[in-house]
Amino acid sequence: MTRTEERLRDAFGAAADSMPDGSLAPLTVPARRRRRPWTVPVAVAAGLAAVVVGGTALGGVIPRTVHGNAAAGGDGPRYIVAIRDGRAVVESAAGQGLSKAAPLSGHYEAVAATGDGRTFFLAGKAGGDAYAFYRLTLTANGTPSAPQPLPGGTVRLDTGFGKPENLAASPDGTRLAVVGTAGGRPEAVVVDVRTGGHRTWTAPGAGTVTSATWAPDDRTLGFIQTPASPSGQAVLRLLDTRRPGADLLSSRVLRPAEITGARVNGLINVFVLNPDGRTATAQIQGAKHGRDDDASYALATLSAADGRPTGRAVPLPGDSFFVKADGSGEHFLQLIDGRPGRVDGGAFTWLSSAADYDDLAW
Amino acid sequence: MSVRDVETDIVANMRHPRRTAGTVPEAGAPEADAPEVDHRAAGTAALVALFREHQLGLARTALMIVGDRATAEDVVQDAFVDLYRRIDRLTDHDRMLPYARAAVVNKCRTVLRRRKLAFRSGRTHEPPVWSAESAAMLGEERREVFLALRRLPQRRREALVLRYYLDLDEREIAEIMGIGVGTVRSTVSRALAALADLLGEEA
Numbered sequence: 001m002t003r004t005e006e007r008l009r010d011a012f013g014a015a016a017d018s019m020p021d022g023s024l025a026p027l028t029v030p031a032r033r034r035r036r037p038w039t040v041p042v043a044v045a046a047g048l049a050a051v052v053v054g055g056t057a058l059g060g061v062i063p064r065t066v067h068g069n070a071a072a073g074g075d076g077p078r079y080i081v082a083i084r085d086g087r088a089v090v091e092s093a094a095g096q097g098l099s100k101a102a103p104l105s106g107h108y109e110a111v112a113a114t115g116d117g118r119t120f121f122l123a124g125k126a127g128g129d130a131y132a133f134y135r136l137t138l139t140a141n142g143t144p145s146a147p148q149p150l151p152g153g154t155v156r157l158d159t160g161f162g163k164p165e166n167l168a169a170s171p172d173g174t175r176l177a178v179v180g181t182a183g184g185r186p187e188a189v190v191v192d193v194r195t196g197g198h199r200t201w202t203a204p205g206a207g208t209v210t211s212a213t214w215a216p217d218d219r220t221l222g223f224i225q226t227p228a229s230p231s232g233q234a235v236l237r238l239l240d241t242r243r244p245g246a247d248l249l250s251s252r253v254l255r256p257a258e259i260t261g262a263r264v265n266g267l268i269n270v271f272v273l274n275p276d277g278r279t280a281t282a283q284i285q286g287a288k289h290g291r292d293d294d295a296s297y298a299l300a301t302l303s304a305a306d307g308r309p310t311g312r313a314v315p316l317p318g319d320s321f322f323v324k325a326d327g328s329g330e331h332f333l334q335l336i337d338g339r340p341g342r343v344d345g346g347a348f349t350w351l352s353s354a355a356d357y358d359d360l361a362w
Numbered sequence: 363m364s365v366r367d368v369e370t371d372i373v374a375n376m377r378h379p380r381r382t383a384g385t386v387p388e389a390g391a392p393e394a395d396a397p398e399v400d401h402r403a404a405g406t407a408a409l410v411a412l413f414r415e416h417q418l419g420l421a422r423t424a425l426m427i428v429g430d431r432a433t434a435e436d437v438v439q440d441a442f443v444d445l446y447r448r449i450d451r452l453t454d455h456d457r458m459l460p461y462a463r464a465a466v467v468n469k470c471r472t473v474l475r476r477r478k479l480a481f482r483s484g485r486t487h488e489p490p491v492w493s494a495e496s497a498a499m500l501g502e503e504r505r506e507v508f509l510a511l512r513r514l515p516q517r518r519r520e521a522l523v524l525r526y527y528l529d530l531d532e533r534e535i536a537e538i539m540g541i542g543v544g545t546v547r548s549t550v551s552r553a554l555a556a557l558a559d560l561l562g563e564e565a
Binding site: 002003004005007008009010011012014015016018019021024025027118119137139140141143 | 439
């Protein structure tokens with residue numbers, strides 16, 4: 001055997017070992033109903049009810065085989081991963097509204113997506129105020145893998161996973177960001193999903209950090225930092241996670257969370273950096289009015305360079321403190337009082353009448 | 363649900379429900395359907411068993427060709443879905459493994475054709491085995507091998523994977539790639555020489 005052949009076999013063996021036994025998604029095949037002879041073509045075309053190993057038969061859903069990158073595109077992603085009543089579930093977003101595709105075992109509190117339509121991360125309680133993280137992949141037809149625990153142990157969060165976002169996955173799927181408060185101090189932790197390595201940034205004093213979002217460069221982490229003092233001003237910040245240092249406040253201020261102008265007026269509760277690298281999308285709560293402190297809510301586009309509003313704002317129907325973009329940046333998920341909705345092309349539509357959603361991503 | 367459960371479910375789906383229960387078929391569900399249905403059920407069971415035994419090996423094979431795990435896994439799933447659709451024609455169950463291998467290699471070719479378009483938009487599924495990220499897991503020397511492999515023409519790369527990862531003989535490779543045995547021999551030989559050249563080694 002030549003040296004080249006030896007190296008070839010060695011490289012193949014090592015690459016094969018990177019795909020361990022038991023880590024693959026189960027077989028999904030179209031289940032066909034008993035048919036009469038004349039129904040063959042119809043059965044082949046329409047008989048796509050899936051059977052899943054390690055889960056449950058897909059109830060009432062017609063999963064479609066999707067080739068290539070499932071992210072983005074005309075009608076948006078085909079699948080979402082939702083947390084409902086502590087359970088993770090894959091739901092089809094291909095038709096009108098959402099339909100359940102496959103539940104997953106275990107209890108989780110938050111989900112983040114990379115935007116490729118297939119790679120998701122789940123956060124679940126690991127005891128006390130510690131959280132563990134899991135990687136979940138969907139096959140082209142939406143069949144989920146078993147959630148794989150990420151290496152590197154847990155992250156502690158005093159505040160837990162609520163809204164606005166505490167968890168975000170980098171678009172290349174290599175890093176997770178967890179923001180919140182730990183030991184009473186604002187903190188951002190970036191977890192390397194391959195090695196399990198953690199890097200932590202903190203800010204002195206009290207306050208909060210929310211709304212984690214990654215830029216398409218996979219290194220800039222956006223968040224909203226709110227000081228503890230009533231006179232302090234909340235700001236949108238951008239942290240270069242490749243630069244040395246552990247000071248959260250060394251990050252660049254994009255803009256104040258308070259926004260005034262002709263187009264939009266109010267307070268930014270949560271924002272996402274869009275995949276185009278040029279814009280961000282922010283959920284804005286308008287000024288309170290009336291006896292019940294009613295407020296209007298809108299989704300607005302900002303410049304990612306200076307935070308100024310650009311384009312029109314899309315009115316939202318209720319108290320939204322949530323926005324998640326898909327991989328194209330053209331479709332946005334909303335979660336309003338536990339009920340999911342979406343914004344496409346400047347219009348909001350409800351995705352379900354159910355109001356038991358804790359989190360969702362696509 | 364276990365693999366066994368899936369097999370049971372699939373086979374049950376394919377069986378004539380009344381026949382399984384031992385009751386008389388109703389009018390309009392002719393007895394003549396029964397052998398066809400049994401054949402399909404047996405084929406499905408064989409396909410499930412094949413998947414159970416060879417999914418990992420086939421996915422690893424696809425990984426060597428397409429470079430990333432998620433795509434490799436999809437390729438195998440898609441190949442089996444295609445085989446399932448043709449289950450009525452797969453009468454020789456002993457031939458299913460070569461069919462599956464050929465289907466996987468063909469799906470890899472399709473993926474690589476599409477990927478040329480996807481690269482224009484600058485997106486890939488995940489870092490491939492030849493990426494810098496993978497060097498941390500595989501080591502730089504192995505990454506060099508994959509980088510060199512990536513530079514080979516697609517058919518040469520396929521031939522090397524089938525020969526040096528799956529350890530298939532020339533006849534088996536010829537069948538999977540749809541080429542003659544002599545062509546396999548020359549393709550492997552040229553691929554090795556090109557690879558050695560790229561790696562700066564003696565062929």
